[in-house]
Amino acid sequence: MPGSSSNTERAGRLTRWLVTAPPAAFLVVFFLLPALIMAAASFREPGEFGGLAPLAAGGMNLDAYRFIVDDPIYAWILAKSFAVAGLTTLICLLLAYPLAMRIVRSPRRRRDLLVLLVILPFASNFLIRIYAWMIILGPLGLLYSPVAVLAGMVYVHLPFMILPLYTNLEKHDPALLEAAQDLGAGRWARFWRVTWPLSLPGVLSGSALVFIPVLGMFAVPELLGGTGDLLIGNLIKEQFLDNRDWPLGAALSLVLTAAVLAVAGLSAALTRNRGQA
Amino acid sequence: MLNRATAGPTMALLEIRNITRRFGKLEAVKDVSLDIEAGEFFTLLGPSGCGKTTILRMIAGFDEPDAGALFLDGQPLAGIPPERRPVHTVFQSYALFPHLTVAGNIAFPLEMAGRGRDEIRRRTGETLALVHLEDKGDAFPHELSGGQKQRVALARGLVNKPRLLLLDEPLGALDAKLRERMQGELIALQREVGVTFVFVTHAQQEALALSHRIAVMNEGRIEQLDVPEVLYSAPRNRFVADFIGTINLIAADVVEATRHGLRLAAPGLGEIAAPPVAAVAAGSHGALALRPEHLRIAADTGRAGLKNHFAGTVGEYLFLGDVTVYKVRLDNGLLLEALATNAGPGRASFHEIGARVRVEWRHDAGVFLEH
Numbered sequence: 001m002p003g004s005s006s007n008t009e010r011a012g013r014l015t016r017w018l019v020t021a022p023p024a025a026f027l028v029v030f031f032l033l034p035a036l037i038m039a040a041a042s043f044r045e046p047g048e049f050g051g052l053a054p055l056a057a058g059g060m061n062l063d064a065y066r067f068i069v070d071d072p073i074y075a076w077i078l079a080k081s082f083a084v085a086g087l088t089t090l091i092c093l094l095l096a097y098p099l100a101m102r103i104v105r106s107p108r109r110r111r112d113l114l115v116l117l118v119i120l121p122f123a124s125n126f127l128i129r130i131y132a133w134m135i136i137l138g139p140l141g142l143l144y145s146p147v148a149v150l151a152g153m154v155y156v157h158l159p160f161m162i163l164p165l166y167t168n169l170e171k172h173d174p175a176l177l178e179a180a181q182d183l184g185a186g187r188w189a190r191f192w193r194v195t196w197p198l199s200l201p202g203v204l205s206g207s208a209l210v211f212i213p214v215l216g217m218f219a220v221p222e223l224l225g226g227t228g229d230l231l232i233g234n235l236i237k238e239q240f241l242d243n244r245d246w247p248l249g250a251a252l253s254l255v256l257t258a259a260v261l262a263v264a265g266l267s268a269a270l271t272r273n274r275g276q277a
Numbered sequence: 278m279l280n281r282a283t284a285g286p287t288m289a290l291l292e293i294r295n296i297t298r299r300f301g302k303l304e305a306v307k308d309v310s311l312d313i314e315a316g317e318f319f320t321l322l323g324p325s326g327c328g329k330t331t332i333l334r335m336i337a338g339f340d341e342p343d344a345g346a347l348f349l350d351g352q353p354l355a356g357i358p359p360e361r362r363p364v365h366t367v368f369q370s371y372a373l374f375p376h377l378t379v380a381g382n383i384a385f386p387l388e389m390a391g392r393g394r395d396e397i398r399r400r401t402g403e404t405l406a407l408v409h410l411e412d413k414g415d416a417f418p419h420e421l422s423g424g425q426k427q428r429v430a431l432a433r434g435l436v437n438k439p440r441l442l443l444l445d446e447p448l449g450a451l452d453a454k455l456r457e458r459m460q461g462e463l464i465a466l467q468r469e470v471g472v473t474f475v476f477v478t479h480a481q482q483e484a485l486a487l488s489h490r491i492a493v494m495n496e497g498r499i500e501q502l503d504v505p506e507v508l509y510s511a512p513r514n515r516f517v518a519d520f521i522g523t524i525n526l527i528a529a530d531v532v533e534a535t536r537h538g539l540r541l542a543a544p545g546l547g548e549i550a551a552p553p554v555a556a557v558a559a560g561s562h563g564a565l566a567l568r569p570e571h572l573r574i575a576a577d578t579g580r581a582g583l584k585n586h587f588a589g590t591v592g593e594y595l596f597l598g599d600v601t602v603y604k605v606r607l608d609n610g611l612l613l614e615a616l617a618t619n620a621g622p623g624r625a626s627f628h629e630i631g632a633r634v635r636v637e638w639r640h641d642a643g644v645f646l647e648h
Contacts, residue, residue, distance in 0.1 A: 179372035181359045182337055183433065184389030193385070197376045 042250035050244035064251035074235075074252070078259065081232040085214040088153040089161075092210050093203065095154070096161035100202075101195075103162075104169045118162050126156070130223050137224065144226035152220040160209040168202025169195075204271060212260055232256055288351055290315040290473055291336065291441060296345030298331050305331045306342070307497035313441075313475060318467050320476045322484040323494035324520070329477045333443050336475065338362045349440060360389070365439040369446045371430040373418040379429050380405065380414035386437040404436040407466070424455050428462075435470055444476045448483060460486050481521045485509065493517050509568075511644050518566045518646060525572070525613045526564040531645070534559050539645055541565060545609030550584050550640035557645060567643035572615035574603055577633040586637035589613070591628050601627060605636050 042065070045058025052058070068074045103114045121129060133152050137143040142151075172195065180190045218233035225231075232252065239249030289312035298306040306328040313319045321329035334340040335347060338359035347354040354362065365386065374382050380401050387397045405411050408428040418426060427447060434442050448456045448463075464487060467474050478484055484491050485505045492502040493516075501513045512518035515526070529541035529549060534557055541549040543565070551565050575581075577588055589607040596619075603615045613636055619625040628634050 173370075173372065175368055175370050175372040176374060178339065178359075179366070179368055180374075180385070180389075182339075182364075182366045183386040184360050184437070185385075186360050189389060194374060 038250045039254060042247050042254055044247050046245045046247055050246065052246055064245075064247040065255075067248060068251060068255060074255075077230060077235055078232050078255070081215055081256075082259070082263075084149065084153065084231060085211045088150060088157060088214045089207050089211045091150070091154045092158050092161040093207065096158060096165050096206065097199075097203075100162050100165035100169050103166055104172075115163075115166065118159050118166075121159065127219070127223075129155075130220060133224060143224065146225070148224040149221045149231075152224045153214050153217065156217075156220060157210040157214060160213070161206040164206040164209065165199065165202045168199050172198055200271065204267065208264065211263075215256060215260060289313060290317075290350065291475075292348040292351075293332070293336075294346050294348070296332070296335065296342035296347065298328075298335065298340065298342050304497050306335075308345070309497070309499055310345075311492055311499065311502060313473060315473055316471055318464070318474045318476065318487055318489045320478060320484045320488035320491045321494055322478055322481060322491050322520075324479055326496075327494040328497040329494050330445060333366075333445055333475065333477050336441065337364055337366050337443055363440040364443060365434040365437065365441075366443040366445060367430045367434045367447045369449055371418075371426045371447075371450075373426060373429055373433070375418055377417075378414065379410060379416050379418070379421070382418070382429055383432045383436050386433065390437055392437075400436055404432045407435070407469070408432045423451050424459060427451065427459060431463075431466065435466075435472060438470075439472060442472050442474050444474060446478055447476075448478075448480075456483070463487060485521070493520060495520075512566065512646070515564070515566075515646055518644075523569050523614055525567045525569065526646075527567065527611065527613075528562075528564050529645070531557060531559050531561045531563070538640060541645065546587055546607065546611070551643060551645050552641045554645045557647060561647050563645055563647040565643050565645050567613075567638060569602065569614045569616040571638050571642040572613060573637050574605065574615050574617055574628060575635050575637065576628070577635045581635060581637055583637040584640040585642075586635050589634060589636055591630050591632045591634055593630055594627055596625065596627070601625065603628065603634075605634060607636065 041052055043060040043062065044055070045053040045061070045063070047053045099118075103111055103118075106114060130152060133148070133155065134143055137148050137151070142148050176194055176198075177190055180194045185193060216233045216236075218231070218237045221231045221234055222237075236249050236252045236256070239245045239252060243249075291313040293309060293311045293313075295308050295310050296306055297304065297308050309328070309332065321332060323329050331340060335342055336354075338354065338357060338361075341355065349362070349364070374385065377385065383404055384397050384401045387400060392400070401414070402411075405414055408431055410425065410428055410432070413421065413425060413429075418429065421429065427450075430447065434444075444463075448459050451459060460483060463474075476484070476487060485508075488505055490502065490504055491508055493500045493508065495516050501508060501517045503511075508517060508521055512521065512524075518524045518526070527543050527546070527549070529543040529551075531539055532542050532548070533540040534553065536553060538553050539551040539557065541551055543549050549565060557563075573583065587607050589605040592604040592606050592612065594604065595602040599619060601617045601619060603617060605613050605615060607613060615636060
């Protein structure tokens with residue numbers, strides 16, 4: 001009966017709508033709208049005491065962007081931020097991979113406990129944990145140095161690398177490693193030819209979960225880094241809170257977003273090609 | 278094609294000498310010895326937990342015996358890890374690499390062996406053709422059917438020409454029709470490449486159909502090692518008789534034993550004539566083992582045609598097309614299974630349930646098994 005089938009179809013569509021509408025509305029109000037406001041703000045003039053100048057007085061212009069392009073310090077800080085984010089991601093990967101493998105290979109009962117330990121730091125306040133690092137690094141003479149920033153960044157983001165790697169590695173069929181060994185693969189060949197390629201999705205999602213937040217992070221460099229360790233996150237924060245130059249802050253964060261999207265798009269394109277090869 | 282052992286003609290390709298393997302208190306393999314000859318299709322057959330897979334893993338190198346030793350081409354295998362043994366395995370789950378294409382999977386052992394690029398391409402192509410998958414080289418394992426995956430696993434195991442190919446219940450995951458076809462392909466493949474196969478299965482029909490020789494295992498020991506025909510027609514004990522095919526066991530005592538045959542007394546039945554068995558003397562107890570196809574069923578009228586004949590009633594029958602299986606209860610209560618071929622002209626006709634029949638068999642049929 002066409003009538004009833006289109007009825008159930010309509011009911012299905014309605015259910016889909018009811019389920020997806022609230023999160024969609026949430027995203028529009030709290031994500032899309034602020035982003036658009038931010039984009040618009042980057043073309044405005046700063047107000048005298050922060051905020052934005054009235055549209056009639058200031059108008060719309062590209063001053064903020066011109067400012068960023070003209071002064072090479074912004075490109076330098078952006079590049080440095082990418083370097084710190086990249087290095088943090090790499091260190092997290094090198095630390096998390098063996099750890100995740102170890103967790104996967106421990107007895108099933110102990111695994112849950114180990115995973116719990118990985119996420120346990122989240123149970124205490126972020127700032128308190130960073131202050132704890134200041135207490136550790138101070139006597140070592142490392143506080144307010146790039147090393148301290150890197151250590152703090154790695155510490156904060158390590159669980160975000162471990163968890164996706166663990167979920168990926170846990171799904172690997174042990175029979176594949178046995179087959180590889182049976183067919184002549186030694187320890188290294190087994191890792192690089194079987195485990196590593198199969199874990200790439202986990203590596204990529206872990207890397208994204210570390211790289212992107214590190215780029216925007218300002219608390220760690222502010223508390224642990226020296227005056228020379230200004231990163232893009234600090235710069236953006238400063239424009240809003242200290243310099244009260246909202247348009248410049250907005251422009252900087254849009255540039256950052258564009259850069260992140262470019263990196264993400266590039267890595268997605270790279271892995272797609274690899275998957276097909 | 279196969280680079281044969283340089284040693285003397287009497288040496289087997291694989292020698293297993295008195296191996297024992299314990300897991301905690303359990304003795305999975307108990308003092309097993311056997312020789313596997315080059316070019317053979319050898320099967321380890323037994324119920325699950327009989328130790329056959331443990332032996333396979335010790336040959337592959339994933340496990341080591343607690344006592345005893347294995348020799349390949351006369352060289353001890355002890356301490357050599359799996360990756361350095363010229364032995365490859367076809368796993369029950371196939372264990373194909375999901376991130377590699379079919380060609381990539383097959384090239385894997387060649388790459389591990391450090392073969393040159395041209396040789397890898399050539400031999401991968403040859404092996405793909407061998408298993409009739411020429412057009413599937415670029416496909417990924419998840420795009421293949423069960424039978425195709427099976428063939429890729431075989432190709433991957435054979436491509437680097439191992440001295441031994443181990444097959445761990447490789448047909449277990451296939452449906453009945455496909456399994457039958459793959460059995461035929463396996464036999465043809467083994468004949469073509471000449472690689473020695475060691476096959477592990479719990480399916481006795483599969484073992485009978487495929488193997489040159491079969492070791493029937495139970496509880497860590499070899500119960501009997503023989504060619505399929507002998508295993509079937511002359512099982513050495515009740516376990517083998519029972520495990521391979523269907524068997525009727527008639528408890529009996531030996532009244533007289535001569536070179537020409539045995540005279541048995543079966544309680545409630547009377548006298549039975551049976552073929553001679555070495556080392557069985559008058560007075561010993563046991564059972565006469567008879568295959569269903571040895572028994573003939575006739576309407577209970579007229580004179581008996583064969584020496585051993587007993588009256589009974591048809592309990593039930595199963596019409597299987599080519600044959601009909603009858604379950605007949607003899608007058609002493611013993612239930613026998615008999616096979617009747619439906620080779621007569623016209624429509625098959627049956628002895629109906631409840632019909633009085635005579636079950637008879639030749640004096641030289643079956644084998645007497647001592648307790």
